[in-house]
Amino acid sequence: MSDNLVFSHDVLSSADLVIDARYAGSRNGNASDEPLTHLLKLSNQGGFRIRGKREDPLLITIFSSLEDQDWPDDVDLSTGVLTYYGDNKKPGRKLDETKRYGNNLLELIFENLHLGKREQIPPFMNLP
Structure with missing residues (x-):
């Protein structure tokens, strides 16, 4: 143990x-x-932290303090569902207009999924 x-x-x-x-x-x-950052060799800022390059990530973690009252990220431990709002919290901005490109990363993952490129989708970890 x-x-x-x-x-x-x-x-x-x-x-x-x-x-x-x-x-x-x-x-x-x-x-x-x-x-x-040191343990998993990840980038050290933003909600989506990656190992590797943004265009070819090897591991993705989603980091949240779970403390933003206006955008309440949540992990349902019984179902494993993560509700994550990310950093695009300014009205009028497009979905992919973020400082750390988290939504662009999700777009890449969904594109690979729909193209049948499952082997190009890295593992995801949720880290509070």
Whole structure:
């Protein structure tokens, strides 16, 4: 059991992903503090964080603090359904006009799905 297993920040780049383990961040006061960037080799900003290139992602995580009262992201633990609003929260903007291109990423995934290119769809993880 990994109830007490903690990986320090300095070993994250070589640490295994273990259920219920804890992964320590650093204390620099910026985005480099996040352990996910180092553990999973992900981009470190935005709701959609990827490993690889945006045009050819290898892993996609959806990150939410679940704290925005006006746009209440939610995870239904009984069904596994994630309701995610993303960052396009300004009226009048097109669906794909976002700073981090999350909706463009979803468009790529849906296009690959409908073209029968399932092997080009990376795994998704939800990380609160």
